[in-house]
Amino acid sequence: MISGRGGAGTRGGRIRPPRRIIRPNGAGESDFDVCWDLLREALRDIHNKNCSRLSFEELYRAAYKIVLKKRGDDLYDRVTKFEEEWFSENIIPKIQELVTTSLVNISTDNTVASVNERRQTGEKFLKGLRDTWEDHNMSMNMTADILMYLDRGFAHNDPSRASIFSMTIALFRDNILHSCLDSTSGKRVMEILISVMLDQINMEREGDVIDRALIRSCTRMLSCLYKDHHENEAEKLYLTSFEVEFLANSRAFYARECEQLLRESDAGTWLRHTQRRLSEEDDRCETTIELETLPKVSKVIEDELIRKHLGEFLAMEGSGLKWMVDNDKVDDMSILYRLVSRIDDKMMALRDVLQKRVVELGLEIEATVKSTDFSTAVPDKEDAAEGEKTKTLNPAAQHTAAAIKWVDDVLRLKDKFDNLWTACFQEDLTIHTALTKSFSDFINMFSRSSEYVSLFIDDNLKRGIRGKTEAEVDAVLEKAIILIRYLQDRDMFQTYYQRHLARRLLHAKSESHDVEKQIISRMKQEMGQQFTTKFEGMFRDLATSSELTSGYRDRMSLAGKTIDLNMSVLTTNCWPPEVMGRQVQIGEDSRITCTYPKEIERLQASFEQFYLSNRNGRKLTWIGTTGSADIKCTFPAIPGKQGALSRERRYEINVPTFGMVIMLLFNDIPDDEWLTFEEIQAKTSISTQDLMRTLTAIAVAPKSRVLLKDPPTKSIKPGDKFSFNAAFQSRTVRIKAPIINAVSKVEDSQERKATEEKNAQDRAHVIDAAIVRIMKSRKELAHTQLVTEVISQLVGRFKPEVSIIKKRIEDLIVRDYLERPEEEESPNTYRYVA
């Protein structure tokens, strides 16, 4: 600070006469009176709006002098007294005039006068009050300005005393608002004011136009005044007097309105009306009253117009939520969502109705699929190609059609709700969870869902994706994955998928291996490595097999032989047991047994030698059921016949492996000799079922009937006789006998039962494994804990029933994997036995 040093001292001690400021002290009492007279005149001028000739500095100085003389208290009191007198002489009479009988009537009974009259009377009163207030407010601001030093003086001495401004401004409250100017009704001005304001607001709610700015001036006035001199923000008159009344009034108004809507309107009207009311109140708080009321009045609407009768509106017949969902009322539901989200962020009411509807619609799909007769569906091209001449579809195709319809409908339903979710529900997560759960619920309620989903994929991969662009294929894959996600019994799906995939691969029915691999990699992402191991193994097998095939062919050609042998070497565990002949059905021999003709046995031996040459210790089992063979047949010319039959005919026929075995039998006997079913079986030892299927392909199917059958019925029975069909002819040289497969596309109820039984068995093993795994690590565990852990471990595969888990535990105890500890205190505990 430069002033602290140098300065005057360095100027050689120049002595200046002491300069004194004009001292305000001196004559005591008279000085105060002079100053007060000056100020009083100024206050009067201020009230009379005649202040432009006043000098602020002069007045301020007057107040300063008084305070400096320690007479601030006196000044304060005199100002108070002056203002009070001013009120009683000049202002109260004016207000008194405004308080007319008709005005008081508004607050007691608003049916007396017409709306127009009421509005005019009310506005007149409000205007008068507002003008008075604004005058007072301005005067007090100016007064406070010139007495500014007084406040400063008090700030030091007496903090409990209100500032000059808050004291004088509050005079308005005490002398006007809290005074009773109408002796007949005994109402205070404040009560009249509030009821007039509310009356005006209600008029606006009923559709009238009111002077919003006028109301706002009044609310502003109430916001500037406080309940007492502490000026607590929470005790503004606006809050303590007006807002309370306003909210009560609004509540009554909207309760009445909601009752009326419930009686007279539909849900759509209610939605739009409520939405409009909300925005109106929003607007009102913005322009007519104070913004801080908005959350409170919004809550009133939420309570009265939304929450109280939400259930009733949602349930309205022909306009409620169900109707909106069914008719895709996007706008209605968007509004509904916004309204409901105001009162309940969990969306309980909305969620419940939606969930119920999803399940209802889902079950409807199931019912429709069950009741629709698919036998008259459009003839399937594939079936025609396979030589089925029936117009009506065979049961398998019917099932496929049903499965596809079911899946399509479910996907359509899913699309519908997805759209609603995006368009109406702002992608609300709780609603998404709820919808997903409902979808999962009804899909899993349908016992064939796993099979149908797999069939859907099967159908798409066989022909559905033909000619589709990559994006379209991708969409199909995505759909498939969505459905798989919903499935609870993933092990069931796994079984079906394995079976369908095996069929597609072995019979080369798959449209695209790329797509197959894509879908498997997607499943892997969704369901995990374990889920797809077997499927991947199947692909690996086929890849190695084609290498083997070419390797064998090369080896043979080195030896000078040309052998056209396509091998599929399948790893037992990866392929469905039906294909591998592991499934031993009641009353049937093992299906892989077959006595092959000598030439075939030689070929087998040759390949086995090749295969085992660098794969020691492996065992090959030949499965005839899934293979096929091309046979060149020569049908001799039949003497005495015309046309094609008169010439020798050579055909190349593709038949199942067993078909080849059977046909070779007829090479060894004369053309006109017959073999019975039993004789054939004795020679080939093919199982009855397979033999029947194979014979159907070569003795019944019209385009490949190389054997004659007696009696010539359409079904094969034990005891039938067969002989060479010398008169066979065909328009094409290459003929494909239909594959009458053991593994039918869709199961009949008996097969289904078998599948389920097998699945139950598998599950038992899986549960056993899970229990042992858990117990091994935990050593000792209570029953309920064990059950919970098992369920949580298996949740990705299926949902085990508690009773089954219990049974497995019992079984494991019997087998000495677990034991119940002897101790008494833990009756429901198990211990792992190492």
Place this chain on the structure above:
Amino acid sequence: MSTRQEGEDHDFMSQLLLSGKYSDFKLRCHGVEFKLHKSVVCMQSPMFAAALDGNFTEAASGTIDAELFDVDTIRRLVQFFYIGDYNTENPSDTKQLIIKLESPSEENLTLTPAGTEILSAISVADQLRAHIDLNIAADYYQVPDLLKMTRDEVEKLLQHHWNASAFPELFDRVSSVVADAKLQSIVTDAAARHLDELVQLKEFRELDCINEITIKLLSSILEANKSARSPKLKSPKKRKSTFSRW
């Protein structure tokens, strides 16, 4: 007092004040007019704000009279408004005042190391007077920062440059025209420290606010204090024992 950086910061403010450019009101004091800016002054003084914002003559004429104070005090007040500081020299015009502040007198800095220089009684009295006058003005115009600054200056002067002969005049003014209670405390504290010196001083004894009985009271207090101080040597022991008993 200020680094070069600060000086540059204040540069345009000084220019505003010196040139009077863009001025939107005048402060008139005993015939001297200061061309000032509402945006600068009203932000620091609610009194000026009220005067210029209201419906009074000042707002219409754009002129405020400051007859309560002398020109130098008003000059320092204005200086403070614009550069946040003031000096106690009394240059004859505003321009000089600003320039002086801009370049601290290097002469003085080299001649007398800070804090150690000994000021003459007259110089101390002058400076005290200037600070006190400015304190009154700061209180009147309600400029809290300036109030604090003047207090600090007075306190510094009284601590480092105590000069009994300059004190009675100060004491008189503080007792009669200073409303700032904190400044009053600073001055009375200083008086209490130097009480034995002051009660002997004729100028002090003859002050309006001091009468005979006051002097007697003060002398008695001094006596009482002296006798209390002599047995003080014993007191630490006593206090110790009191503590240990607890």
